[in-house]
Every structure is written in C-alpha cells, then in structure tokens.
Amino acid sequence: MEASLTTVPDEEAPQGARETFPELVARLSRLSVTKHYDAYADVPWDDPAYRIDPDDPRWQAGDDHALGATDWYKSQPPDVRSRIGLHIVVCSMHIGVEFENILTRGLLGFAMKLPVGAPEFRYAYHEAIEESHHSLMFREFVTRAGLDPGTRGALKRAGAARVIRLAQRFPELFFLFVLGGEDPIDHVQRTLLRTDVPPVLRRIMQIHVTEEARHLCFAREFLRTRVPKLGPVRRQIMAIQAPLILGTMAREMLNPPEIVARTYQIPRHVLHEAYRDGELHRAVVRGSLEKVRKLCSELGLITGFSRFIWRRLKIA
Ligand SMILES: [Fe+2]
C-alpha cells in the first residue's frame, strides 16, 4: 500500500522527445510491475471504516454536480440525498465494468495480431490484467452497496461486439474509443479525489487513477505514432467518427442512469434542467473530453465537416 489517502496520483507522460515509442511502451510495462495493485490485497474491504453505509452524508452530490445543484435534490431528506449519490456511484462503477470488459477483449485481440518481439504485446497484457483488477474492485463495490445498477439493451451489446472487432481491424479507432471511456472517468475521479469522499471510494479511485495514467499515456502516444501514417480514407473515417464516439462515450459515463431516475422518481423537468439544458453538466462533459479533443486537433482530425459535428454535439 502506498501514499496517504489524500494524494492525487500524477499523470504519466513521455520523458521528453528523446523517448521513442518502443522505449515508452517498455517503461510503462516496467511500471506495471513496480506500481500495480490487487483488487483484494490492496483494498481493505472488511475494515469497518470501509463499510459502504448508504446513510453516510459523504455520498451526497454537491453543488458542483449537475443533479446535486438542483432545488429538487436539495429539498430531499438527507438519507435520500446520500442514497441517490451512492446509487449514481454504483451505476458508474457498473458501466465501468462493462467498458473495461469490452476494452480487455479488444486488447487481447490487438495483442494477438502483433508480431513476436513487439513491445506492445507485453504492455497490452499488463493493461488487460490491470483492467481485470479494476473490474473486480468495481464489481465488489456494486455487490457490497446492494443497489440495483440497472441492465443494458441488446443494441449496446451489438455495439460492443463491433468495438472489439475494431481492435484488430482498425486499432487507431479502437484506441480513440478507449480514450473516450478512460478520459471522462479519469477526469471525474481526479475531481472527486479533491473532495471528501468515503475511504472505500477514495482507495478505489486512487488505485484506478494511478494505473489509468499508464493506459491513457499509451493510448495517446499510440495515436500520435500511428495516425500520421494512416491513408486519407482512414483519416477521414477517424475525423468523422471521433466526435461521434467521444460524445457517445462521455454521455454513457456522465449522464444520469435511468435506474436512478426511476427509483427516486426524479421529475423529468429536473432531469432536463440538470442534464439536457444544464450548463454545469455541459461544462463537465466538455472538460472531461478536453484532453482528447486537443489530441484530435493536434493530429489534424478536426477539420471541415468533423468540426461541425463537434459543435453540433456541443462537445467542443
Ligand atoms: Fe480501469
């Protein structure tokens, strides 16, 4: 176990222009050996301080949260407020498990297409192992919280199968999808780590943010290395798909879960006020995609028609 429970881990970045992509990948792989966590050994689940208490006021959404800032939420009794806050966390961990499942299956497919000796092979396996521990942590949290995280439709399952195939056929687009999921989660968790949250959530987020720093760094540098070498057709596909994928992923990660709206009978106008029309929510969505949007711009993927889509989806 490391660091105090108040630290926010640093982001991982290439060591200047001298570090080549294969060197970076090798360094990230070594870090996976010296700085890695186990879902059970490194989270003291049975410590009484780590018990998930739905009445803990630290679960309550604050003024900086789209729903937390509404009059409707503020008028609810404290136990309802904290239960809703916990329920939102449960739903995002549940989505996290689904996302990481797709990601891991894609990564394993990507690895099998690599030639013997490619440093990405070892890295991809480290990442798959880390994601598996994250999913175990998230699932353990959902199970212990005892709140219904909702279910997913057939359409989303079909979309998942397509993304997994992308990892082998069009890895650049696959890693953009990866950033679309990892960047918003990382942004939200880094923000939450600066606030007062229960120890179990703090510990999970700290482990996650530390290891995701490597995953984000790999995906970004992979795109920086590979996108400039793409032909014009694939570049055009990426330019159009980027805002569509990123907009969808950010919504998936940050929009209000249906099960929460139903369980607490949140009036439709409150949901619209908070999410559809809420400037606060839009700012969170934009903020969560800021780094990947900058990367797309740097890679020349925001041009002409694609710029129009970014604006249309209100993510630029
Ligand atoms: Fe993860």
Ligand SMILES: [Fe+2]
């Ligand atoms: Fe990750």
